[in-house]
Amino acid sequence: MTETMIAVIGGSGIYEIDGLEDATWRTVETPWGAPSDQILTGALGGVKMAFLPRHGRGHVHSPTTVPYRANIDALKRLGVTDVISVSACGSFREEYAPGDFVVVDQFIDRTFAREKSFFGTGCVAHVSVAHPTCPRLGAACFEAAREAGITVHRGGTYLAMEGPQFSSVAESKMYREGWGCDVIGMTNMPEAKLAREAELCYASVAMVTDYDSWHPDHGTVDVTEIIRVLTGNADKARAMVRLLPGLLGADRAPCPHGCDRALDFAIMTAPDKRDPALLAKLDAVAGRVLGNAGH
Template identity: 70%
Template sequence: MDRMIGVIGGSGIYEIAGLSEASWQRLETPFGAPSDEILTGFLDGIRMAFLPRHGRGHVHTPTTVPYRANIAAMKMIGVTDLVAVSAVGSLREAYAPGDFVVVDQYIDRTFAREKTFFGEGMVGHVPFAHPTCARLSEVCTAAGRGLGLTLHTGGTYVAMEGPQFSTLAESRLYRSWGADVIGMTGMPEAKLAREAELCYACVAMVTDYDCWHPDHDAVDVAQVVATAMKNADKARALVAALPGLLQDGAAPCPCGCSRALDGAIMTAPGKRSAEMAARLAPIMARVLKG
């Protein structure tokens, strides 16, 4: 299978410029419709797919984003490498507004979202100690550094439910845990990408210091949007640099992302739900054959 780069864009990122043969496609998945149509095309000879996480015009809240449909749609359209671009708040002095962070760990504090494709009649558990793809993260880092961006390699992302921003007590708690950035959409996106055997990397755009900062008592939407818009061109340039760094074909991922379902399904073949198997087939056909 040929390589295809997927991009899920967060606040301020609603398209990819420069695609040839570009068109918006409407998809339906076994988990419903994704956030929006998917923009597909070619960039430097590599197939690309782009999905605005909140929908064009920002119509989905962090909780109501159809995460399962989004990841399923990316898998179904042929994506092999998925890059998430997300706006985040900083929990560290060194991660300043305007900086970029290539995330490598998560703390999941969300509680009102469907977090797995599996369910009754098809139980599965995928490894998740390292929730992002190191190879794809390195490519994102190289793209950012090549553009001269202020970019931090590695960081722990606290995923909160929202839509409200943190209290001061929460912000201080997350800092005490060693977390670096905070956002509202990193989970369950990364978990679902692993179940779909997609290589997944997160490029986080720092829009503000969270309310822990003495010079930054409160976070407001205007501030977040203003910084996100300033960073949007940089984020799009980073995305545009990816095809040139991923020209090596779609070889099996050395991190094991493309084989994450090996041994993951616990339900005995004779006990598996035919309905669940049919629902999962577009995402997990490799391990459900026969």
């Protein structure tokens, strides 16, 4: 058994966790640069918690400039075991209405201007993201949202776009009708891929703010309306988060889906060919499998 530590990466409108005991904003340095902001740590219901505002307090980072590698590395360094992404999204489904939550379990990654891996020349690794979220953690998020009285949908495909502009009508219709996507957002990739490389369980809760641009009765995406819905969603998200410690508990068994062992067979580069400088940067993310090799 290890000790559970839940991290919430809060998207637009989510900048705090209510009721956090011994709450402290901590500066965490990483070899991948500075995270989006300081990380708020504390405890909730006897379970260690961490909160990271994805865009920084005051919303200073665009979806493209969020330092995804630094964020995931920093959480790993703090001892986080489970990462819950909470983010705003547009809906491609009539039944996924503004104000609803969707516990996402699949992604289509259309981002193109972001660093997507901790690994590279000098230490090549390939992890599986066939199932990019943790079913155990997703189930806990679904249950917490349901208990909080939120209209929540279990399962869905999230189209990750680069942004920062919203979709054209043609793009929106293609993602919805041609590709079968359920929601669209700008921030869950490469975040989910990096969490898998760091052997962290990851779940994504997408909070619907609008119908994107495909819906003939709702016009184009209106930021003013999005902000109004975001405010209500933020209250719901905090209610959901308050219930998670009780569902997950303080003691944590190994992940039944192997998220915490994702690197067991992933590293391809021969030990004598590994770059010591890159290995040093991977100390938190991959230290379990790399040990001191190459140092």
